[in-house]
Amino acid sequence: xxxxxxxxxxxxxxxxxxxLALSLAVPLMAGRTPTSLLPPGFGDDPPxxxxxxxxNRPVAPAPSQxxxxxxxxxxxxxxxxxxxxxxLPPDADNAIAEAQLTxxxxxxxxxxxxxxxxxxxxxxxxxxxxxxxxxLPENAFGIASGEFLATLLRETKAPLASRWGSxxxxxxxxxxxxxxxxxxxxxxxxxxxxxxxxxxxADAARSLVQSVDADRYTARLYAVAMQAYLAxxxxxxxxxIQQGGAGSSKSPGWRMAEAMCASFSAEQGRASxxxxxxxxxxxxxxxxxxxxxxxxxxxxxxxxSVKIEWDGVERLTAWRYGxxxxxxxxxxxxxxxxxxxxxxxxxxxxxxxxxLLRMPGVEAAARLGVFSSSALVDFYSGLEGQExxxxxxxxxxxxxxxxxxxxxxxxxxxxxxxxxxxxxxWDIVSLLSVSRAAAALPLTEVNGADLSRLIAAMLSAGxxxxxxxxxxxxxxxxxxxxxxxxxxxxxGAPRMAVRIDIGRLKDYADGSPRGRMxxxxxxxxxxxxxxxxxxxxxxxxxxxxxxSRWAREISAAAGRGEQGTVAIxxxxxxxxxxxxxxxPEHLYHIVSALHRVGLNAEARMIAAEAIMRS
Numbered sequence: 001x002x003x004x005x006x007x008x009x010x011x012x013x014x015x016x017x018x019x020l021a022l023s024l025a026v027p028l029m030a031g032r033t034p035t036s037l038l039p040p041g042f043g044d045d046p047p048x049x050x051x052x053x054x055x056n057r058p059v060a061p062a063p064s065q066x067x068x069x070x071x072x073x074x075x076x077x078x079x080x081x082x083x084x085x086x087x088l089p090p091d092a093d094n095a096i097a098e099a100q101l102t103x104x105x106x107x108x109x110x111x112x113x114x115x116x117x118x119x120x121x122x123x124x125x126x127x128x129x130x131x132x133x134x135x136l137p138e139n140a141f142g143i144a145s146g147e148f149l150a151t152l153l154r155e156t157k158a159p160l161a162s163r164w165g166s167x168x169x170x171x172x173x174x175x176x177x178x179x180x181x182x183x184x185x186x187x188x189x190x191x192x193x194x195x196x197x198x199x200x201x202a203d204a205a206r207s208l209v210q211s212v213d214a215d216r217y218t219a220r221l222y223a224v225a226m227q228a229y230l231a232x233x234x235x236x237x238x239x240x241i242q243q244g245g246a247g248s249s250k251s252p253g254w255r256m257a258e259a260m261c262a263s264f265s266a267e268q269g270r271a272s273x274x275x276x277x278x279x280x281x282x283x284x285x286x287x288x289x290x291x292x293x294x295x296x297x298x299x300x301x302x303x304x305s306v307k308i309e310w311d312g313v314e315r316l317t318a319w320r321y322g323x324x325x326x327x328x329x330x331x332x333x334x335x336x337x338x339x340x341x342x343x344x345x346x347x348x349x350x351x352x353x354x355x356l357l358r359m360p361g362v363e364a365a366a367r368l369g370v371f372s373s374s375a376l377v378d379f380y381s382g383l384e385g386q387e388x389x390x391x392x393x394x395x396x397x398x399x400x401x402x403x404x405x406x407x408x409x410x411x412x413x414x415x416x417x418x419x420x421x422x423x424x425x426w427d428i429v430s431l432l433s434v435s436r437a438a439a440a441l442p443l444t445e446v447n448g449a450d451l452s453r454l455i456a457a458m459l460s461a462g463x464x465x466x467x468x469x470x471x472x473x474x475x476x477x478x479x480x481x482x483x484x485x486x487x488x489x490x491x492g493a494p495r496m497a498v499r500i501d502i503g504r505l506k507d508y509a510d511g512s513p514r515g516r517m518x519x520x521x522x523x524x525x526x527x528x529x530x531x532x533x534x535x536x537x538x539x540x541x542x543x544x545x546x547x548s549r550w551a552r553e554i555s556a557a558a559g560r561g562e563q564g565t566v567a568i569x570x571x572x573x574x575x576x577x578x579x580x581x582x583x584p585e586h587l588y589h590i591v592s593a594l595h596r597v598g599l600n601a602e603a604r605m606i607a608a609e610a611i612m613r614s
Contacts, residue, residue: 120213120215120216121211121212121213121216122185123179123184123185123186123212123216124178124179124185125138125176125177125178125179125185126176126179126185126186126188126189126208126211126212127173127174127175127176127177127189127192127208127211128174128176128207128208128210128211129171129174129175129176130175130176131175131176134171135171135174135175135176135177136171136172136175136177136563136564136567137175137177137563138176138177138178139177139178139562140172140175140177140178140562140563140564140565140567141177141178141180141562141564141565142557142560142561142562142564142565143181143560143562144180144181144557144562144564144565145180145181145182146179146180146181146182146183146188147182147183149180149183149188149191149565149568150183150187150188150191152568152569152572153191153192153194153195153568154191154194155572156195156568156571156572156575157575158195158198158199158200158342158571159198159199159200159340159341159342159368160199160571160574160575160576161574161575161576161577161578161579161581161582162574162579162606162609162610163367163368163369163428163460163609164369164602164605164606164609165570165571165574165590165606166199166368166369166370166571167369167602168567168570168594168599168602168606169195169199169567169568169570169571170196170199170201170204170369171567172563172564172567172568173192173193173195173196173204173208174192174196174204174207174208175564176211177564184218185212185216186212186216186217186218186220186221187218187220187221189208189209189211189212189221190209190218190220190221190223190224190225191220191224192208193205193206193208193209193221193224193225193227193228194224194227196208196228197224197227197228197231197342198342199342199368199370200341200342200343200344200345200346200364200365200368200370201345201370202228202231202232202233202345202346202349203232203349205224205227205228205231205232206228206229206231206232206234206237208228209221209224209225209228210237214240214241214244215244217241217244217245217248218248219248219249222241222244222245222248222249223245223248223249223251225241225245226238226245226253226254226257226318227318229322230318230319230321230322230323231318231321231322231346232322232346232349233321233322233325233326233346233350233352234322234326235257235260235295235322235323235326236261236264238257238260238261239257239260239261239264242254242257242258242261243258245257246258252278252283252284253319255274255278255283256274256275256278256284256288256292258274259271259272259274259275259278259292259296260292260295260296260299262274262299263295263296263297263298263299264299265299266299268296268299271296271299272296275289275292275293275296286313287308287310287313287320288317288319288320290306290308291308291319291320291323291324291327291329292323293306294306294308294323294327294329295323295326295327298327308324308327308329310331310332310335313332313335315335315338316331316335316336316338316339316343320335321339321343321346325346325347325350325352325353326352328352328353330357341364341367341368342368344360344361344364344365345361345364345365345368345370345371346361347360347361348361348362348364348365348370348371349365355379355382355383355386356383356386356389356390358379359379359383362375362376362379363376363429366428366429366432367428367429372461373432373433373435373436373460373461374436376429376432376433377400377404377433377436380396380397380400380433383397384397384401395418396419396422399415399416399418399419400415400419400433400434402415403415403416403419403434403437404436404437404440409441409442409444410444412437412441413441413444413446413450416434416437416438416441416453416454416457417450417453419433419434420434420453420457426453426456426612426613428460428612428613431453431456431457431460431612432457432460432461434457435457435458435460435461435463436461436463437457438454438457438458438463438466439458439461439463439466439467440466441454443469443470443472443473446473446476447476447479447481447482448476448477448478448479448480448481448482448483448485449479449481449482450476451470451473451476451477451482451485452481452482452483452484452485452488454467454470454485455467455470455484455485455488455489455492456484456485456488456608456612459488459492459605459608459609459612460609460612462601462605464492464493464494464601464604464605465494467488467489467492467493468489468493468494468495468497470485470489471489471493471497471498477489477498483504483508484514484611484612486498486504487508487514487515487518487611488518488608488611488612490518490522490527491518491521491522491525491527491604491607491608491611492604492605492607492608493604494601494604496527500522500527500528500532502528502532502535502536505518505519505522505528505536506535506536506539506540507539509536509539509540509542510539510540512614513580513584513614514611514612514614515540516540516541516542516584517579517584517587517607517610517611517614518607518611519536519537519540519542519584520542520544520584520585520587520588520591520607520610521587521588521591521604521606521607521608521610521611522607523537523542523544523588523592524587524588524589524590524591524592524595524603524607525591525592525595525600525603525604525607526592526595540584542584542585542588543585544585544588544589546589550569550572550573550589551585551589553569554566554569554570554573554589554590554593555589555592555593557569557593557597558592558593558594558596558597559596561597561598562597563597563598563599566593566594566597566599567594567599569593570590570593570594573586573589573590574586574590578613579609579610579613579614580614582610584610587606587607587610590603590606591603591606591607594606
């Protein structure tokens with residue numbers, strides 16, 4: 001399925017987004033694209049090191065080809081932060097000469113740790129999530145071109161509009177599926193991990209890069225692996241790949257990683273020598289150098305005490321985030337805010353941070369799909385008993401406890417009302433926090449507004465069978481404020497649970513964005529068709545034909561049964577900052593393709609999410 005190079009793929013991504021009335025580059029800061037704010041490690045790839053004008057390419061030569069090594073498209077280059085590199089003093093090499101090994105000594109050391117050939121993992125299938133554990137099947141990408149898929153991932157802006165779409169994409173990227181044709185397995189792992197990092201899935205990205213043996217890394221994977229370890233605030237993880245990374249790139253980040261790893265091994269003299277040499281050269285200074293010193297000072301037998309001050313620091317980098325978080329150094333809120341939702345999601349899993357400091361990250365992670373509803377509720381439960389809770393939080397925690405543990409159904413429902421009424425619109429975090437409580441609520445008499453919120457809460461976390469129990473609440477479903485519940489049950493229930501009233505659907509589609517999403521979802525699931533679909537589509541002004549190249553590609557991938565390819569193309573079609581800015585035609589093609597390849601549950605949850613969040 002090769003598409004004739006990167007220009008064609010970039011055109012495809014752009015074609016998929018042609019119906020949007022805004023720029024779809026999800027910003028790290030309002031009004032700015034990812035590359036405008038942060039250096040390598042956040043957002044789009046920077047240019048390759050040599051030559052400066054060389055374009056990024058996602059495909060490395062296969063191992064059997066004898067071609068010169070290519071500089072990775074993604075680097076962690078700190079020289080732009082610390083100023084231009086100074087000339088190396090004549091005697092600088094002698095500063096750490098005693099720590100260097102001869103080639104023979106190095107080979108002997110490597111033999112102690114290298115796996116025997118029979119124990120090495122193949123690059124033909126890379127990923128920690130097997131099909132038995134919930135991953136996609138090994139043929140998930142079928143005959144799709146690896147270069148095509150890798151470039152799609154590079155060009156796709158994250159986070160996505162859809163929480164369920166992000167969950168599906170994470171599953172596809174982590175699956176132990178066969179490496180697509182035309183791409184090295186290590187480079188394919190790198191592209192998947194880089195997408196996960198940008199989605200806020202730091203731990204998942206780290207797990208993926210660890211699925212490749214270190215002696216099989218490519219320059220691209222070394223560069224992405226550094227981002228994954230920094231995003232997960234795990235500088236110790238760099239030690240296993242530091243030597244190979246230093247050989248793949250001239251970035252001073254690898255030299256600083258060597259100093260940290262020497263400190264972790266109680267080689268403080270060697271660590272200090274490396275730091276001193278780097279400082280004399282001028283490769284790294286300022287906040288980046290001090291944070292490295294801070295980590296080195298945490299090593300065994302270290303005698304360095306470093307005070308970190310953020311005065312004059314105007315931007316957050318992966319290096320600064322990873323080392324500051326690992327050292328439990330508070331990052332100023334304005335810098336974190338510049339990073340975007342995915343950076344907050346990185347913080348959600350940082351155990352060295354206090355619970356209250358992690359709370360914005362946990363809620364951001366829940367919105368993005370990085371955290372499940374259960375993980376969100378468990379986090380809130382752990383906040384009980386904390387001193388000096390922010391205003392209003394104690395009341396929210398009390399309402400949450402009552403929603404789950406109340407003995408009276410009316411009290412539990414009232415507690416849920418108090419929670420989902422917080423904020424404007426239907427806040428997905430509030431809905432997720434009561435999803436399991438809503439699923440456990442006994443059938444009772446409710447009005448249309450309450451029923452719509454209950455159904456939204458249940459489907460936000462995938463409790464579709466529990467939601468279907470309420471299909472018999474005819475009075476509430478018939479109310480005007482129960483139309484949203486009726487529509488969500490129509491698309492989200494495992495089977496047809498409510499009657500599709502074409503007149504009501506036409507009025508709904510004509511009167512609200514949610515109605516158009518409902519129509520698109522029903523059409524994609526095949527739950528409405530023929531003349532009824534044509535009438536409703538005309539009323540809702542929906543054009544469901546394959547008018548763009550993206551629509552044709554996702555339909556063709558569905559025809560070949562390629563679940564992984566469909567998941568990636570679905571992500572391409574969901575590049576929007578919010579659901580209200582995504583065309584319902586995109587939802588139709590996404591839901592239809594997922595339904596055709598056997599991902600019906602995901603198709604239904606995405607369709608229901610489109611209604612509740614539009």
